[in-house]
Amino acid sequence: MARWQPGARERLQSVALRLFAERGFEQTTVAEIAAAAELTERTFFRHFADKREVLFAGQEDFLQLFTDPIEAAPAGTPAYELVRRALEAAGEFFPLERRTFARTRAAIIGGEPALQERELGKLASLKTRLGELMRDRGIGEPTATLAAEAGVTIFHLAFQQWIADGEERSMGELARERLDAMAALVSV
């Protein structure tokens, strides 16, 4: 018999989400999360660099969502078209079933400035990675960085609307709407 149960990381994450939703992020201690997952505080910090990270870890596939369609595009594809393709692909990764979970998680994050900061930090690394990818494809500066910033921003705004109260449209539809609004904004 194993000395410890497998899936410690996932257990910590789901327990943390539940406790944060019930009592709030600040009102939940790491010790409580660890105890509820039948682990110790020390083990929590082995898996997550800090308390906030338990809500954000494990989103590596999320990154690929953007990079895959960009890498698959033919050489010479203009920056804006790369952004459009990445958003199109990202839109398909947010089916309606995920919306309830996403709303729970967003409610926790939205109520805590420290968690909002972390979310912005994650989006910033995504922007950095996409900018590098653009430059690797021969797109110059400042266009590469700007395209990456614009793409992630449009995704984020679409996502926030997607989880807004009463919103029923799909992620893809909302992303397209914001992409069009961006084009309209600068074409005065």
Next chain:
Amino acid sequence: MARWQPGARERLQSVALRLFAERGFEQTTVAEIAAAAELTERTFFRHFADKREVLFAGQEDFLQLFTDPIEAAPAGTPAYELVRRALEAAGEFFPLERRTFARTRAAIIGGEPALQERELGKLASLKTRLGELMRDRGIGEPTATLAAEAGVTIFHLAFQQWIADGEERSMGELARERLDAMAALVSV
């Protein structure tokens, strides 16, 4: 004779900047900053909500830099033109003399993920405020939010280039370059 020296807040800020530059942010304790400013730890936290905030407090005039030109614009001015005017005004607030200070501060922030997160948070509140201002002027969604996001992003990218090693162009010039790049990006 005064029981305490005036300018406690400013003293804490300049002492903190110096110590952070010398030893690094994490390697400097709040107790050390307070002692060097001849104050107590408690006084530090009376002025700043947390350790990071000492590097960011006192930027209220920075907000007005963007809002003033937008409020001064005639009714019916399109969103993109409002952004252009705000950037134009912001450009004038960064004279060459500030560049050395800005570089020191940026070096501290750039070496510490926690400080980068706080900076992104500050920029996010600026985006929120500008979005409200746009909506107050009758600009609808998602254009208002998008314009605010684009404007602050362009400002931030221009600022980062302004403090880059060897860069000698003015803030206004760099902002215009990025604004043009944004227009070029979507006009495919």
Next chain:
DNA sequence: GTCTATAGTGCGATAGAC
């Protein structure tokens, strides 16, 4: 102004899997 809870770190011990 003082006290204390909690986050987060460093290092070592332990117990299995291989």
Next chain:
DNA sequence: GTCTATCGCACTATAGAC
């Protein structure tokens, strides 16, 4: 034997409560 996941304990600094 090596490697890895967990635990135990001592410790510091932040930040908030009193």
